[in-house]
Amino acid sequence: MRGSGYVIIGLGRFGSSLGKELVKLGYEVLGIDKDEEAVQEMSPYLTHAVVAECTDEEVMRSLGVRNFDCGVVAIGDDIQASILTTIQLKDLGVKRVVAKAISELHGRVLEKLGVDRVVYPERDMGIRVAHQLASPNLLDYIELSKDYTIAELTVPRGLDGKSLHDLNPRARFGCSIVAINKTKGVIIAPNAEEVLREKDVLVIIGTNDQIDKFEVAVNR
Template identity: 80%
Template sequence: MAIKHSQFVIVGLGRFGSSLGRELIELGHEVLGIDLDEETVQDMSSVLTYAVSADCTDEETLRSLGVRNFDCGVVAIGDDIQASILTAILLKDLGVKKVVAKAMSELHGRVLEKIGVDRVVYPERDMGIRVAHQLVSPNLLDYIELSKDYTIAELAVPKCLNGKSLNDLNPRARFGCSIVAINKANGIIIAPSATDVLTERDIMVIIGTNEQIEDFEATVIR
């Protein structure tokens, strides 16, 4: 559920990187894919906005590709931990606004955190499609696709909705989606009533079509 179109650079176009890239493109974003393997780059060139074969551990190469202008850099390198760490450092140094990196192990993840990576992803726990939705929507905490069209999403309640009741939002009448639960600090409200009031940092569990939830987020969560 994207609020605005963004530009992503994905370094490493293996299973995870290519899955993530495909979904970001489906969501309407621009994606530059970088991989050493020319055959992989050729396969993805018709899918992504741009795809290039390049050495991601070379600072001048990354600089020449203009990576500092991208909103988010994703290090999705497969089995070369040294290249993963060095690429993450270079993306941070070159001024990429947000850097996300795939970790192969807990130790690898801790190293990535130490060097300032904004988010560490473990492929065993985070599928590429789910991560794509989370990256482009700051209020989206979790995302489960029930079918091609229907989704359950967890959205954090922003400050602008603090004190609003579900009746004030009226999501079913206005957007066609439903808030089926509210996770509050003192417990979860299942099937909340129209009089239940939201508090900043509550978590809304919403069900509806992808378009309905996207409209709700774009209109209500500003």
């Protein structure tokens, strides 16, 4: 196992998939939920899974949640339980607290409680799918911040044989190509002489506007 692991409170769809992936990555994961059925379902996949009332400070203390590097509040639509659990984790001294929010208002409350990171799984997934549906060459889209995005775009036929120097994305659009995924492997920080082939995948960083302009230009 790596590190002191994660405690995930709330084993719904988000909490369950997060827990499974963290275990695959080699981390110790304690899953907590008040629903016995959810806990039984996840027991084979997590290091430990227990039925417990997460808003009870004594129960949380007895489970040793303060010994984990990171606590994730993945409670579904019970905003009160989410907020109370977040307060418990902060009071118990968990080093890093991440919480799922189901609305902007919920997220703002969590931020005021000092959460290290607020995640919006449904909103973020909706944004990514919308961009993928609207842009046929867009494979993936991740908002790094309110200002910057990283996107993966497939190289259209019209750019086959062109070099990065020919494209000159930084000067023309303000965005940067930080990697190219080719059939022979990934090229990190490619130089200007790198030649593109149809179906290569460009990894681009920039603002939404810069990436949109770049995509429109290359698909003309």
